[in-house]
Amino acid sequence: MGDLPRFSDVSDPLEWVVSRVRPGRRSKAVASRWGYRPYMVERYLNILGSWAEVGRLLQSFELSVSPSVRCNTLKVRDCGLLVERLERLGFEVKPIEWAEHCFEVVGGVNTVSTLGATHEFLIGMYYLYRGRASLLPPLTLSPVAGERVCDLAAAPGGKATHMAQLMRNEGVLLACDVSRSRMRALRSNVERLGIRNAVLLRIDGRIVPDIFPSHFDRVLLDAPCSGEGLIMLDPSRKVKTSMRDLVRMHELQVELLNAALDSVRPGGLVLYSTCSIAPEEDEFVIAEVVERREDVRVERVDAPLRLSEGVEEYFGLELPDYVRLCVRVWPHIHGMEGFFMCLLRRVD
Amino acid sequence: MRMCAGIRCSFEDTAQFMEGVVARLFGEDTVKVFEGFSLLVCRGEFAEAYLLRGEVADLVKGLLGSGRVPYAAGLYVGRLRKSRPTFVPSVDFLSFLYSGLGGFRRALVVGERGLKPFLYGKDVLKASVLECFEPLSKGEVVGIVGEDGFVYGVGLSVIDSCRGIEGLRNVDVVAENVFDVGWYLRGGTEARERKFKV
Ligand SMILES: C[S@@+](CC[C@H](N)C(=O)[O-])C[C@H]1O[C@@H](n2cnc3c(N)ncnc32)[C@H](O)[C@@H]1O
Numbered sequence: 001m002g003d004l005p006r007f008s009d010v011s012d013p014l015e016w017v018v019s020r021v022r023p024g025r026r027s028k029a030v031a032s033r034w035g036y037r038p039y040m041v042e043r044y045l046n047i048l049g050s051w052a053e054v055g056r057l058l059q060s061f062e063l064s065v066s067p068s069v070r071c072n073t074l075k076v077r078d079c080g081l082l083v084e085r086l087e088r089l090g091f092e093v094k095p096i097e098w099a100e101h102c103f104e105v106v107g108g109v110n111t112v113s114t115l116g117a118t119h120e121f122l123i124g125m126y127y128l129y130r131g132r133a134s135l136l137p138p139l140t141l142s143p144v145a146g147e148r149v150c151d152l153a154a155a156p157g158g159k160a161t162h163m164a165q166l167m168r169n170e171g172v173l174l175a176c177d178v179s180r181s182r183m184r185a186l187r188s189n190v191e192r193l194g195i196r197n198a199v200l201l202r203i204d205g206r207i208v209p210d211i212f213p214s215h216f217d218r219v220l221l222d223a224p225c226s227g228e229g230l231i232m233l234d235p236s237r238k239v240k241t242s243m244r245d246l247v248r249m250h251e252l253q254v255e256l257l258n259a260a261l262d263s264v265r266p267g268g269l270v271l272y273s274t275c276s277i278a279p280e281e282d283e284f285v286i287a288e289v290v291e292r293r294e295d296v297r298v299e300r301v302d303a304p305l306r307l308s309e310g311v312e313e314y315f316g317l318e319l320p321d322y323v324r325l326c327v328r329v330w331p332h333i334h335g336m337e338g339f340f341m342c343l344l345r346r347v348d
Numbered sequence: 349m350r351m352c353a354g355i356r357c358s359f360e361d362t363a364q365f366m367e368g369v370v371a372r373l374f375g376e377d378t379v380k381v382f383e384g385f386s387l388l389v390c391r392g393e394f395a396e397a398y399l400l401r402g403e404v405a406d407l408v409k410g411l412l413g414s415g416r417v418p419y420a421a422g423l424y425v426g427r428l429r430k431s432r433p434t435f436v437p438s439v440d441f442l443s444f445l446y447s448g449l450g451g452f453r454r455a456l457v458v459g460e461r462g463l464k465p466f467l468y469g470k471d472v473l474k475a476s477v478l479e480c481f482e483p484l485s486k487g488e489v490v491g492i493v494g495e496d497g498f499v500y501g502v503g504l505s506v507i508d509s510c511r512g513i514e515g516l517r518n519v520d521v522v523a524e525n526v527f528d529v530g531w532y533l534r535g536g537t538e539a540r541e542r543k544f545k546v
Contacts, residue, residue: 122530123498148403171403172403187420192529194440197401198420199407199408199422200419201418
């Protein structure tokens with residue numbers, strides 16, 4: 001790898017990559033067979049290194065994932081009671097061994113719409129997820145009671161409400177989002193789940209450090225992204241995003257990550273996550289931010305289960321070593337939606 | 349006092365609210381349930397009240413100091429109104445109150461068969477009321493509780509005390525639906541919100 005150009009040697013690493021993604025004949029053929037944009041398949045080949053593994057990834061995007069529920073311990077003292085009630089309704093649930101109080105709904109009338117309309121849901125006994133990967137960021141950032149926590153892109157609130165649960169409703173959680181309609185969903189979830197330590201704020205996350213500079217113990221940035229890890233839940237994502245869209249996303253993500261770092265106190269932690277497997281939205285965002293700041297260090301992610309390392313080389317560009325500490329969830333390896341997480345510590 | 353997009357938020361006298369509004373409706377002993385909270389009221393099209401504990405209140409103070417108002421904060425208490433009912437509590441407020449008191453007040457326990465239509469926005473009929481908890485007052489709010497002890501919504505009582513139920517027929521309304529936990533799922537129209545405008 002020593003001879004490859006390094007991230008820091010290139011003036012605009014993302015443009016450098018964009019200009020090199022040229023789908024070959026086989027990528028075009030595979031893309032057309034599975035209904036993808038060709039540039040996507042070319043990238044998968046570059047990251048995974050073999051057509052066999054690309055095939056496994058594309059195949060995994062065709063499989064459905066079962067919904068999951070998180071028993072809301074702020075309202076339910078004994079999660080066994082929730083399980084009993086769900087089983088009485090005809091659902092078959094299985095504990096997720098790496099996520100306490102969480103269950104995969106593996107059988108029965110397990111459509112998301114049914115699970116989102118039970119009395120148990122309406123009174124806030126559980127939060128409903130379309131997959132399991134969304135459980136990872138709160139468990140990884142792992143806020144505790146009494147801390148000052150911020151979720152910079154919080155709506156509709158799966159991760160914010162999970163963090164409030166881990167904080168046992170103590171301390172304070174600032175939950176921000178820019179979207180008016182999604183804010184209503186966030187508020188509805190926060191009230192339904194009996195969360196009382198949250199402050200909801202409709203704001204562009206990039207402004208948060210102007211109000212709360214170096215303030216929080218932990219900040220989650222579950223960034224707006226292309227959703228390239230969620231193709232099994234929304235096949236329209238096979239064609240929705242262009243390379244240019246990814247570049248635009250990347251710019252917003254970099255600004256939001258800088259805002260997250262400016263609003264965490266020195267010594268505090270920022271978790272950056274996306275539901276995307278695109279390096280442009282993942283490792284490139286981390287490298288872009290870390291290379292330009294003196295006050296940040298990438299930490300090893302202590303995730304509740306074994307995940308894959310971050311991508312270190314992309315279209316012949318060598319990314320900084322520390323991106324290896326970031327983690328990826330691959331649908332064909334981990335049996336979940338594609339996901340990315342990276343933990344950053346602000347240093348003095 | 350801070351104003352944003354027509355909404356003004358300020359911290360108000362918590363004791364006055366507790367004694368004048370909550371204790372009047374739910375009894376003097378309710379005040380102890382809310383010790384240590386401060387009261388935030390945001391007034392726009394509606395007047396909405398929140399109870400905040402220490403760190404949450406501190407963060408909101410910082411926010412107001414920067415000229416912004418929260419979308420919501422802490423424990424959502426409900427709506428304050430000029431005419432009766434002068435206070436429409438939230439489901440979460442009632443849940444907090446009942447669990448703090450260790451029992452129900454101003455509440456109707458509704459059986460499963462009545463709960464379903466209630467969650468579709470329908471009123472509570474006598475036939476589905478299993479238990480009634482005083483005090484009740486005509487035109488005032490009443491908590492709608494399921495057999496599982498969870499609060500499912502808020503109604504407006506049509507009777508002045510639990511004894512009033514006896515004089516009703518099975519198909520008569522005991523409480524009108526003001527808000528229920530199915531509201532958001534149904535796409536929560538603003539029409540009903542308007543009905544309880546300040
Ligand atoms: C991946 S979603 C967040 C999901 C959420 N964390 C959860 O677990 O439910 C990204 C969110 O970012 C919000 N968003 C987009 N641009 C933003 C900005 N500039 N500031 C704050 N939020 C933003 C979107 O409205 C969207 O709700």
